[in-house]
Amino acid sequence: MRAIVCREFAPYTQLKVEEVADPVPAEGQVLVDVKAAGVNFPDILLVEGKYQMKPPLPFTPGGECAGVVAAVGEGVKGFKPGDRVIAAAMLNAFAEKVAVPAGQVAPMPAKMSFEEGAALITTYATTIHALKQRAELKAGEWLLVLGAGGGVGTAAVQIGKAMGAKVIAAARGADKLKTARDAGAGETLDYDSEDLKARVREITGGQGADVVYDPVGGAYSEAALRATGWGGRFLVIGFAAGDIPKIPLNLALLNSRDIRGVFWGAWAARNPKGNAANMAALFAMYEKGEIKPLISKAYALDDFASAFADMLARKVRGKAVLVTG
Numbered sequence: 208m209r210a211i212v213c214r215e216f217a218p219y220t221q222l223k224v225e226e227v228a229d230p231v232p233a234e235g236q237v238l239v240d241v242k243a244a245g246v247n248f249p250d251i252l253l254v255e256g257k258y259q260m261k262p263p264l265p266f267t268p269g270g271e272c273a274g275v276v277a278a279v280g281e282g283v284k285g286f287k288p289g290d291r292v293i294a295a296a297m298l299n300a301f302a303e304k305v306a307v308p309a310g311q312v313a314p315m316p317a318k319m320s321f322e323e324g325a326a327l328i329t330t331y332a333t334t335i336h337a338l339k340q341r342a343e344l345k346a347g348e349w350l351l352v353l354g355a356g357g358g359v360g361t362a363a364v365q366i367g368k369a370m371g372a373k374v375i376a377a378a379r380g381a382d383k384l385k386t387a388r389d390a391g392a393g394e395t396l397d398y399d400s401e402d403l404k405a406r407v408r409e410i411t412g413g414q415g416a417d418v419v420y421d422p423v424g425g426a427y428s429e430a431a432l433r434a435t436g437w438g439g440r441f442l443v444i445g446f447a448a449g450d451i452p453k454i455p456l457n458l459a460l461l462n463s464r465d466i467r468g469v470f471w472g473a474w475a476a477r478n479p480k481g482n483a484a485n486m487a488a489l490f491a492m493y494e495k496g497e498i499k500p501l502i503s504k505a506y507a508l509d510d511f512a513s514a515f516a517d518m519l520a521r522k523v524r525g526k527a528v529l530v531t532g
C-alpha cells in the first residue's frame with residue numbers, strides 16, 4: 208500500500224509517499240481501508256518535531272480517518288468487513304490502510320460522507336471536551352472563538368451554538384468570517400483590522416466574553432483575555448500563530464478570571480468513558496443537524512504538501528482532508 212512516511216523530523220516538504228507493507232490487524236484491531244483522512248495543524252508540528260509528543264522514527268502521520276473495514280483481528284466483536292467506520296488512529300492514517308484498536312473505531316451514521324467522517328474526530332472531540340469539561344459553558348453565555356474559520360474554530364462555533372451560547376467569531380478576512388457566520392456565529396469581528404477587546408465589549412454591552420476559545424495564540428491571546436468579563440474562562444487550545452504568549456498574571460486576578468489548559472488526546476487516554484460519551488453526544492448533534500464538518504478541500508494523498516501549505520498560509524476554511532484512490 209501507499210503511505211506518507213516521516214523518516215526524520217524535518218520540514219514537511221521532505222515527507223514522501225512510499226510503497227510500504229500492508230498492516231495486518233493484531234488481536235483486538237480493526238483494519239480500515241482509508242477513504243479520507245483529516246488534516247490537523249498538529250500533523251505539521253509532529254513531522255517537524257515541534258509537537259509535545261515525538262513518535263519513534265520512521266512513522267506515518269495522520270490521526271484520524273474514515274473508511275471501510277477490510278478485516279478484523281482476533282477477538283474483535285461488533286465490526287465486520289464492509290462496515291463504514293471512523294477511526295481515531297492517533298498515527299498512521301495518511302495511508303491506504305490502517306490497523307486501529309477496536310475501541311478507537313466507531314460506526315459512521317448512514318448519511319455521513321467519508322470526508323465528513325474524517326473531519327469529525329480531532330477538531331470536534333477537542334472542542335466538545337474544551338467547552339463541556341473545561342469551560343463548563345452554559346446556555347446564554349458569550350463565547351468568543353479565535354481562528355473561527357479554521358478546523359477547531361468552526362467546530363467551536365457549531366458546538367458552542369448547539370450548547371446555547373451566544374457566539375462571537377474572530378478571524379482574519381471576509382472569507383473566514385463568512386465561513387464562521389455560515390457555521391452559526393451570531394457576531395463576527397476581524398481581529399486583523401478591528402480592536403478585539405473594544406469590539407467584544409461593544410458586542411456584549413460592556414460585559415465582556417464569558418468564555419474564550421483560543422487555538423491561535425500570538426498577540427491575539429492577551430487581547431482576548433482582556434476581553435473577558437468577571438469570572439471569565441480562557442481556554443488554551445493551541446498556538447497556530449507560532450508564538451506562545453506570555454500573559455501578565457494580574458489579568459487573572461483582575462476580574463477573577465480562569466486560564467484553563469485543554470489537551471484532548473491526553474484527557475481521552477485518561478478518560479476513555481468520558482471521551483466515548485462526548486463522541487456519542489457529537490453523533491447525536493450530527494443527526495440533529497446541529498453540527499456538520501465544513502470541508503475546505505479534499506486533496507489527493509500525493510498532494511499532501513499542498514494541504515499542509517494551505518494550512519500554514521491560513522487558506523483552509525473549516526477542514527482539509529486527504530483522500531485515497
Ligand SMILES: NC(=O)c1ccc[n+]([C@@H]2O[C@H](COP(=O)([O-])OP(=O)(O)OC[C@H]3O[C@@H](n4cnc5c(N)ncnc54)[C@H](OP(=O)(O)O)[C@@H]3O)[C@@H](O)[C@H]2O)c1
Nearest residue numbers: 248354357358359378379422445446447448469470471521
Ligand atoms: N489542545 C488540543 O487538544 C488540540 C487539539 C487539536 C488542535 N489543537 C491546536 O489547535 C490549533 C488549530 O488547529 P487546527 O487544526 O484547527 O488548525 P487551522 O484549521 O489551521 O486553524 C488555525 C487558525 O489559526 C489562525 N492563524 C493565525 N495565525 C496563523 C498562522 N501564522 N498560521 C496558521 N494559522 C494561523 C488561522 O485563522 P485566521 O487566518 O482567521 O487568523 C487558522 O484558521 C493548533 O495549534 C493545534 O495544535 C489543539
